[in-house]
Amino acid sequence: MMGTSGSIARLPTYLTEILPTRLRKRCVPEWAGAGMKVTIERDGCVSCGSCWETCPAFFEQNQADSFSQVIAQFRIATENPAEGAAPEDLEACVTEAADLCPVQIIHSG
Numbered sequence: 516m517m518g519t520s521g522s523i524a525r526l527p528t529y530l531t532e533i534l535p536t537r538l539r540k541r542c543v544p545e546w547a548g549a550g551m552k553v554t555i556e557r558d559g560c561v562s563c564g565s566c567w568e569t570c571p572a573f574f575e576q577n578q579a580d581s582f583s584q585v586i587a588q589f590r591i592a593t594e595n596p597a598e599g600a601a602p603e604d605l606e607a608c609v610t611e612a613a614d615l616c617p618v619q620i621i622h623s624g
């Protein structure tokens with residue numbers, strides 16, 4: 516069994532390597548690493564269709580309220596159509612759609 520001096524000797528390693536890794540795992544949101552976060556302020560949407568025509572792999576029209584939404588596959592939370600995480604191969608079209616939105620309600624990054 517290792518004595519107290521062994522535990523103290525490992526303290527610098529714990530503080531500089533193990534603890535930061537554990538904290539990072541707890542603090543980083545679930546969507547991190549899964550892609551670029553995208554938010555649509557849906558109540559400001561004018562249903563122009565620009566985003567789902569520019570980037571149909573990520574945006575679609577909600578059939579109930581006609582506003583833009585993130586397609587289910589890329590939502591951060593299934594029940595929230597306003598937030599998604601765009602995979603790397605869709606980042607360019609999502610960014611273009613955000614740039615073209617006439618009311619600038621799509622936010623990414």
Ligand code: SF4
Nearest residue numbers: 560561563564566616
């Ligand atoms: S481009 Fe903007 S205003 Fe047009 S449908 Fe998409 S989110 Fe709505």
